[in-house]
Amino acid sequence: MPILALLPVLCLALVQAFWPDHAFYQAMPFPATAFTAMALVALIATLMRQTEWLYWLAILGGHYWATQNGLQRPLSEPDVAALHQLLPLTASLLMLALSALPKPGLPSIAGVLVLGLCFLLPASLVWLPLADWLAASGLPPALFERPVEGFFMSWAHLWWFSGLLFLWLGLISFRPQDPSVWGQFSTWLAILLFYAFMDRQQISGWATLAGSMALLITLAYRMLHLAYMDELTALPQRRALENRLRRLGRNSAVTMLDVDHFKSFNDTWGHDVGDQVLKLLGAILGRQRGMQAFRYGGEEFTLVFSHARKKAIRDALEAVRAEVEAYPLQLRQDDRPNDSEDGRRQRGSNDGTTETVNITISLGCALRQPGETPQTLLKRADEALYKAKNAGRNCVRIVS
Numbered sequence: 001m002p003i004l005a006l007l008p009v010l011c012l013a014l015v016q017a018f019w020p021d022h023a024f025y026q027a028m029p030f031p032a033t034a035f036t037a038m039a040l041v042a043l044i045a046t047l048m049r050q051t052e053w054l055y056w057l058a059i060l061g062g063h064y065w066a067t068q069n070g071l072q073r074p075l076s077e078p079d080v081a082a083l084h085q086l087l088p089l090t091a092s093l094l095m096l097a098l099s100a101l102p103k104p105g106l107p108s109i110a111g112v113l114v115l116g117l118c119f120l121l122p123a124s125l126v127w128l129p130l131a132d133w134l135a136a137s138g139l140p141p142a143l144f145e146r147p148v149e150g151f152f153m154s155w156a157h158l159w160w161f162s163g164l165l166f167l168w169l170g171l172i173s174f175r176p177q178d179p180s181v182w183g184q185f186s187t188w189l190a191i192l193l194f195y196a197f198m199d200r201q202q203i204s205g206w207a208t209l210a211g212s213m214a215l216l217i218t219l220a221y222r223m224l225h226l227a228y229m230d231e232l233t234a235l236p237q238r239r240a241l242e243n244r245l246r247r248l249g250r251n252s253a254v255t256m257l258d259v260d261h262f263k264s265f266n267d268t269w270g271h272d273v274g275d276q277v278l279k280l281l282g283a284i285l286g287r288q289r290g291m292q293a294f295r296y297g298g299e300e301f302t303l304v305f306s307h308a309r310k311k312a313i314r315d316a317l318e319a320v321r322a323e324v325e326a327y328p329l330q331l332r333q334d335d336r337p338n339d340s341e342d343g344r345r346q347r348g349s350n351d352g353t354t355e356t357v358n359i360t361i362s363l364g365c366a367l368r369q370p371g372e373t374p375q376t377l378l379k380r381a382d383e384a385l386y387k388a389k390n391a392g393r394n395c396v397r398i399v400s
């Protein structure tokens with residue numbers, strides 16, 4: 001669950017709100033801990049070739065470094081007050097831009113320049129004579145007052161924070177399943193937290209730690225995703241199936257499913273269109289209720305039922321077969337790389353710029369016998385699939 005990336009930051013916000021003076025909270029040895037956490041994230045991200053995380057890490061690290069080297073003074077000093085407004089705002093805009101725009105890869109010259117900008121921007125703001133600029137800007141002083149005495153944000157903070165939060169939520173709603181966007185959002189919240197509570201002891205260290213943990217959780221999620229999920233079909237893959245088979249109950253059933261004549265489909269329309277078919281099949285299988293779908297490998301899929309009621313299984317498999325058969329796959333004429341005999345045979349009659357093709361699948365199911373191992377059950381499901389192929393394809397065969 002990518003949303004788990006928010007956990008460290010939520011915990012920190014809770015501790016800040018209710019137990020800011022707890023002995024453990026005050027005793028953490030910063031900055032060594034914060035830098036170690038960041039180094040760990042950098043190491044794992046690099047080993048996993050997920051180098052885009054280094055940009056977020058650079059923003060987080062840059063802000064921590066800047067606060068340690070220029071903001072250890074009371075908020076009542078005018079230039080600190082000015083930075084208190086400006087640093088979270090620039091961090092927010094930079095992070096939103098990084099989230100929404102394509103980023104240069106790493107290692108590359110452009111990538112290193114962006115990385116440098118992410119790290120050095122906060123420090124360069126700390127070195128500028130901001131208090132004078134802000135005083136000369138003519139902004140109404142009321143903007144920098146707090147809505148309620150003791151509240152941690154000024155009116156200006158509240159305005160831009162709400163606007164940017166709205167943009168982040170928009171970004172998340174576009175990519176709710178993308179773990180990276182949750183990790184980035186969480187890092188943004190961590191940075192805002194340490195500016196919001198800037199006058200509290202240890203807050204920048206804790207927030208940097210929370211931001212690093214959010215990135216670590218996202219990386220762990222990504223690692224699990226890479227290990228267990230199939231990128232093309234968005235279904236769990238073979239390794240996840242093996243885990244599931246180890247937990248198979250006594251009353252269960254396994255179905256093997258295979259696209260009919262897929263080789264000639266690929267030969268006619270090309271592998272990329274074949275990939276679209278597998279993607280579509282993944283979407284159809286993934287939304288079925290009462291069964292768990294896996295990509296077994298190639299154009300074969302496995303469905304696991306946690307019961308062995310033959311009639312219910314037959315109805316469910318027939319429904320899947322009929323849904324796939326009825327799905328009109330729209331293909332453009334220029335999707336077709338060559339015109340083979342098989343292709344002519346497979347295509348529909350539509351002669352416009354798009355053609356409608358229907359694919360079919362064959363399904364073989366085996367109900368688990370008492371004492372039967374998952375491997376034998378899978379083998380019998382495979383044999384049932386061959387029966388379905390031999391029976392003319394586009395059908396279901398179930399063996400007890």
Ligand SMILES: Nc1nc2c(ncn2[C@@H]2O[C@H](COP(=O)(O)OP(=O)(O)OP(=O)(O)O)[C@@H](O)[C@H]2O)c(=O)[nH]1
Binds near residue numbers: 262274298
């Ligand atoms: N596009 C695409 N094709 C794949 C993928 N994995 C396997 N294939 C193709 O799937 C085809 C499987 O062909 P066969 O095993 O001969 O079976 P078939 O043509 O579907 O015939 P039947 O199963 O007997 O109906 C091969 O051409 C593989 O190249 C994939 O990920 N993408």
